[in-house]
Amino acid sequence: MADVKKVVLAYSGGLDTSVILKWLQDTYNCEVVTFTADLGQGEEVEPARAKAKQMGVKEVFIEDLREEFVRDFVYPMFRANTVYEGEYLLGTSIARPLIAKRLIEIANATGADAISHGATGKGNDQVRFELGAYALKPGVKVIAPWREWDLLSREKLMDYAEAHNIPIERHGKKKSPYSMDANLLHISYEGGVLEDTWTEHEEDMWKWTVSPEKAPDAPTYIELTYRKGDIVAIDGKDLTPAQVLTELNRIGGANGIGRLDIVENRYVGMKSRGCYETPGGTIMLKAHRAIESITLDREVAHLKDELMPRYAKLIYTGYWWSPEREMLQQMIDASQEHVNGVVRLKLYKGNVIVTGRKSDDSLFDANIATFEEDGGAYNQADAAGFIKLNALRMRIAANKGRKLF
Numbered sequence: 460m461a462d463v464k465k466v467v468l469a470y471s472g473g474l475d476t477s478v479i480l481k482w483l484q485d486t487y488n489c490e491v492v493t494f495t496a497d498l499g500q501g502e503e504v505e506p507a508r509a510k511a512k513q514m515g516v517k518e519v520f521i522e523d524l525r526e527e528f529v530r531d532f533v534y535p536m537f538r539a540n541t542v543y544e545g546e547y548l549l550g551t552s553i554a555r556p557l558i559a560k561r562l563i564e565i566a567n568a569t570g571a572d573a574i575s576h577g578a579t580g581k582g583n584d585q586v587r588f589e590l591g592a593y594a595l596k597p598g599v600k601v602i603a604p605w606r607e608w609d610l611l612s613r614e615k616l617m618d619y620a621e622a623h624n625i626p627i628e629r630h631g632k633k634k635s636p637y638s639m640d641a642n643l644l645h646i647s648y649e650g651g652v653l654e655d656t657w658t659e660h661e662e663d664m665w666k667w668t669v670s671p672e673k674a675p676d677a678p679t680y681i682e683l684t685y686r687k688g689d690i691v692a693i694d695g696k697d698l699t700p701a702q703v704l705t706e707l708n709r710i711g712g713a714n715g716i717g718r719l720d721i722v723e724n725r726y727v728g729m730k731s732r733g734c735y736e737t738p739g740g741t742i743m744l745k746a747h748r749a750i751e752s753i754t755l756d757r758e759v760a761h762l763k764d765e766l767m768p769r770y771a772k773l774i775y776t777g778y779w780w781s782p783e784r785e786m787l788q789q790m791i792d793a794s795q796e797h798v799n800g801v802v803r804l805k806l807y808k809g810n811v812i813v814t815g816r817k818s819d820d821s822l823f824d825a826n827i828a829t830f831e832e833d834g835g836a837y838n839q840a841d842a843a844g845f846i847k848l849n850a851l852r853m854r855i856a857a858n859k860g861r862k863l864f
Contacts, residue, residue, distance in 0.1 A: 462572075463487045463489045463572060463573045463600055463602070464489055464490065464571075464572055465489060465490045465491075465492060465569065465570060465571040465572060465573070466483055466487065466489050466490070466491050466492065466571060466572075466573040466574065466575050466602060467491075467492045467493075467494055467562050467565045467566045467569065467571045467573070467574045467575070468480055468483065468491050468492065468493050468494065468574075468575045468576075469494055469496075469558055469562060469574075469575070469576045469577065469588070470493035470494060470495050470507060470511060471495060471507065471577075472495065472504075472506055472507030472510045472511070474613070474616055474617070474620065474627055475577045475616065476577045477510060477514070477620065477625050477626070477627060478610065478616050478619050478620055478625060479575065479577055479604050480493065480511070480514055480516070480625075481514060481619075481620075481623050481625050482604055482608065482610075482619075483575060483602065483604070484514075484515070485623075486607075487602070489573075490517070491516055491575075492516065492517075492518040492519075492520070492565060492566075492569050492571055493507065493511040493516050493518075493519050493520065494520045494522075494561060494562060494565050495507040495508075495519075495520070495521045495522070496522055496524050496557075496558055496561065497521070497522065497523045497524060497525060498524055498525060498528050498554055498557070498642035498643060499525045499528070499641075499642050499643025499644075499701070499704075499705070500641040500642050500643075501641055501666075502641075504521055505521060507519075507521060508521055510626055513626055514625070514626070518569055520561075520565055522561065524557060524561070525643055525701040526699060526700060526701045527557065528554065528557055528642065528643060528644075528701070529643060529644075529700035529701045529703070529704050530699075530700040530701075531557070532553050532554070532556065532557055532779075533553060533643075533644055533700070533704065533740075534688075534689050534700055535788055535791075535792070536549065536553050536774060537688075537740070537743050537744065537747055538688040538689070538747070538791050538792060538794075538795050538798075539763065539766075539767055539770050539771075539787075539788075539791045540744060540747060540748055540751075540763065540764075540767055541767060541770055541771045541774065542744070542767070542771060543723070543771040543772065543774070543775045544721070544723055544724065544771075546719060546721050547719070547721060547723055547733075547735065547775075548644070548645065548719075548735070548737045548740045548741070548744065549771065549774050549775060550640075550642065550644040550645025550646075550647060550735060550737055550740065551583075551584070551640050551642075551645070551647050552583070552587065552774050552775050552777075553644065553774060553779075554642045554644070555584060555587035555588055555591065555777065555779075556587070556591045556777075556779035556780060558588065558591075559587070559588050559589075559590075559591030559592050559595065559780075560591065560595060560780075562574045562576075562588075562592060563591075563592055563595040563596045563599065566596065566599065567596070572599070572600055573599065573600035573601065573602055574588075574592055574599060574600075574601055574602070575601070575602040575603070575604065576588045576589075576601075576603060577604070577605070578603065578605065579605040580603070580605050580606045581727065581729070582725065582727065583725050583726050583727065583775070583776070583777070585603055585605075585606075586726055586727070586776065586777045587776075587777035587779075588601075588777075589601050589603075589777075590777040590778060590780070590781075591777065591779060591780050594780035594781065595780060636650065636651035636652070637649060637650050637651045637653070637664060638650040641666075643701060643704050643705065643708070643739075644704065644737060644739070644740050645717075645735050645736055645737040645740060646666055646667060646735070646736045647733055647734070647735050648660075648664055648733065648734040648735070649731065649732070649733045649734075653732050653733070653734060654732065656722060656732050660720055660734050664734065665718065665736060666736065667708060667712040667717070667736045667738060668711070668712040668715055668716065668717055668718055668736050668738055669712065669713060669714075669715050670715055671715035671718075671808040671809030671810075672715075672808075673715070674713070674714050674715035674807070674808045674809065675713070675714065675808075678714075678805045678806060678807035678812075679710060679713070679714055679805070679806040679807070680803065680804065680805055680806075680814070681693060681694060681710060681742075681803070681804050681806065682694050682695070682801050682802070682803045682804075683742075683746045683801065683802045683804065684800075684801050685746075685747070685750045685798055685799055685800055685801070685802070685818075686799055687795045687796060687798060687799065688747065688751075688792075688794075688795030688798040689795075690703045690743065690746070691703075693706055693707070703739075704739045704740075704743075705739075706739075707738065707739030707740075707742050707743065708738050708739040710738075710742075710806065711738025711739055711741060711742050711806065711811075712736075712738045714738075714806040714807065714808065714809070715808055715809040716738045716741050716742065716806060716809055716810070716811060717735075717736050717737045717738030717739070717740065717741040717742075718734070718735075718736055718809070719734065719735040719736075719737065720732075720733075720734045721733060721734075721735070726775065726776045726777070741811060742804065742806070742811055745804065745811040745813060746802040746804060746811075746813070747798075749802045749804075749813040749816045750798055750799075750800050750801075750802050750816055750818065751763075751798055752816065753800070753816050753817075753818055753821040753822060753823045754797050754798045754799065754800065754818050754820045754821060754822060755794065755797075755798065755822075756822065759794050763791065763794060766787060766790075766791075769787070770784070770787050770791070773787070797820040798820075799818055799819065799820050800816065800817055800818025800819065800820065800821065801815075801816070801817050801818070802815070802816045803815035803816070824836075
């Protein structure tokens, strides 16, 4: 790394990345370019510009990536109904490939020979950032300070900041006891009391959602319009992808939807407890499965369900830019050609309840499915041969005296 001349740093302006900025300048004697992304985390990103310039940064990139984030990353993921380990909607995971992409694009544009990030050596994000970076620019150098320095506590970071005149606010506000990550899809919480898996999460931890107990006593009804597997309108009003997710977060949060408390298996090997708020994503998952239930062929739907855990694992472990993920995505996107129509939902005290679905591309035929007289649309006698043929291998085995176990 001795030949590093210019580094693009994923920079938030907070304590960790501000210390990293100065540490890079001093340790590598290099120029630092900062990149700050607005992914809908709900915090101002512009103050990062002044902080970076105060520390001598000449090239500062601050970008609003909310639309690209939802359009090119969140939406494609939800076309697959993606859930990791049965519950996690991958809110942090899906943001990392976009950040990695922009880090590399900025490195190319500025002539930088390295990138840097603030992910620790214990977590998944180091893997996600770096796998993405290497896939997009194989020869790039990656500097991960948490794997190199000895500043392994908040107090050491604060002491370093004060010793080097780094502009960090020491204020009287109560600091959150949690390690948090937020974007337009979710907020995650780790650490603090959550490190005891038997201790209930604290009610005042949640930021976006009311508790189901305090949600309105009357349900909220919404209608979501789908085109090729993506939501394009809410209650008949056309919206951009980021606007859709913003509005679903608002409606879902007001109805106590989207809270999750899980223990997940990190890629690096340890188990980690996390709490997540994903109100809009929770609604999106339920609604998408509802519109697929009437528009997808049975075997296509079942194949998607079989492949989804593999697809989810690829995203969780940082392989968004891998050829296997891209191959799966092409298949998933092809399956969405006829996933068009409207889903009606009832949101009530933490629950998302499907109350209707309709589509011009629906494969549901009431004349065949009816319990009433079907006018000969379906010959029930056909089922006898169907059943016998499907039972043939078991009948042969039974005749041979084979035991099941």
